[in-house]
Amino acid sequence: MDPGDGDEALLARVAAGDPAAIRSLVARKLPRLLALAGRMLGESAEAEDVAQETFVRAWKQAGSWQPSGARFDTWLHRVALNLCYDRLRRRREVAMDHLPDRADDGPGPDRGLQARDVGRRVAAAMAALPDRQREAVSLCHYQEVSNIEAAALMGVSVEALESLLSRGRRALRAALADMVEP
Amino acid sequence: MTPERFETLAEAHGGDVARWPAAEREAAAALMIAQPVLAQGVLARAATLDLALDAWAPMAVTHDLRERVIAAAPGARRRSPLAAWFWGAGLSAGLAAACAAGLAVGVVLYDESQPDEAVSAALAGYDDFTAAVTGEGA
Numbered sequence: 338m339d340p341g342d343g344d345e346a347l348l349a350r351v352a353a354g355d356p357a358a359i360r361s362l363v364a365r366k367l368p369r370l371l372a373l374a375g376r377m378l379g380e381s382a383e384a385e386d387v388a389q390e391t392f393v394r395a396w397k398q399a400g401s402w403q404p405s406g407a408r409f410d411t412w413l414h415r416v417a418l419n420l421c422y423d424r425l426r427r428r429r430e431v432a433m434d435h436l437p438d439r440a441d442d443g444p445g446p447d448r449g450l451q452a453r454d455v456g457r458r459v460a461a462a463m464a465a466l467p468d469r470q471r472e473a474v475s476l477c478h479y480q481e482v483s484n485i486e487a488a489a490l491m492g493v494s495v496e497a498l499e500s501l502l503s504r505g506r507r508a509l510r511a512a513l514a515d516m517v518e519p
Numbered sequence: 520m521t522p523e524r525f526e527t528l529a530e531a532h533g534g535d536v537a538r539w540p541a542a543e544r545e546a547a548a549a550l551m552i553a554q555p556v557l558a559q560g561v562l563a564r565a566a567t568l569d570l571a572l573d574a575w576a577p578m579a580v581t582h583d584l585r586e587r588v589i590a591a592a593p594g595a596r597r598r599s600p601l602a603a604w605f606w607g608a609g610l611s612a613g614l615a616a617a618c619a620a621g622l623a624v625g626v627v628l629y630d631e632s633q634p635d636e637a638v639s640a641a642l643a644g645y646d647d648f649t650a651a652v653t654g655e656g657a
Contacts (some may be wrong), residue, residue, distance in 0.1 A: 354594015363588050371584070372577035380578050392588045399593060455574035463575070478533060478572055484540045495540070502531040510568050517567040 344409040345402070352400040366410070367392070369480065370417050376475040377421040379464050387420040414482070414490055418472065425468055455516060462512035470505030473498055520546035522554065526561050534566030 347365075350358030370391050374384035394416050402409065463471055469491070476487040477498075488498040510517055525547060532539045536547050551558040 352593060354592075356594070359589055359592040359594070363585060363592075367580050367585060367588060368577065371580055375578035376575075384578055385581075385584050389584065389588055389591075393591050396591055396593050452574050455571055456576055459572055459575035474572075477538075478569070479577070481538065484532070499527075499531045503527065506530060506533075506568060509572065513568070513571050517571050 348399050348402050348409060351396070352402075362395075363392070366395075366413060369410075370413060373414065373417055373475055373480055374421055376463060376479050377418070377468075377471060378424060379460065383424050387417055387424065390420055391417045411486060411490060414476070414480070418490065422468070458513060458516070459509075462509050465512065466505050466508055470501050470508065473501035474505045474509070477502055520550045522550070522557055522561075525550050525558060529561045529565040533569045534562040534564070535569065536562070 344362075344365075347358050347362050351362055367388060371384060371388040374387040375381075378384045378387065391413060395413060398412075407415075463474065466474070472491060473487065476482045476490060477484065482490070484495050484498055488495045491498060491501075493501070520543070524543075528539050528543060528547065536544055536551070539547060
């Protein structure tokens, strides 16, 4: 089922203050938005802030939402991504003054390949990607957004999206070579 | 579709053809039939990266975050869980307990030796009231 199915009907009830509709919309969208923010920003309180702020804007929008415009799910993703980019910009400004030591994200001699370790390695590899490549991989691989919708969200052509995805996945493959190469 | 294009798509979109651009899936399927060994090798390589990426589980939604989001929603003010409990089961239980306590106190205070006096006093008051209204005894 498409994650956007039935959103408009739910929104109308949300605007009327229907508690069941509010809980239903939160159950449907919050995990997706938090996942996206977590992929973009790393697992952090900032990711939770982004998810919460996205909903604050969604609640304001609920009463005036026009079903003929963009899909609500797409709009939510756009808001969340903009909020993520605000925070990434702020991080870069801070990093100019305080460059942190790079975390060791490579395989250690005694490191086993348990799922949690792999997850950590992937998170580090994703964090090391340029923002736009990370955004493309987050949208297409993790959020399972179609290429046309992802390109529209990112304001690029589908060809440019494909290029971002290819470069992103190549970099990830290189960073995780010991796990993904035969 | 050329084998090169097939590889490019796998590199960009991963090893699951169902997640490739809709406009290219049919041609991809045709190539998979025409060149199964090549296609299988390309998809298997892409799938190893997909598998690794999927090991990074998404952040879990905490109860606290969910409640904060819901608390900001439009419409009726949200009650805190404690308030909701109080106005629901808590209040009902409280009222039931109060009724039970009142009954118990009533039973304890009830004195069988004095019932007539209490009733007489009440009726006397009623008689005085009736007389005042009707003018009797004036």
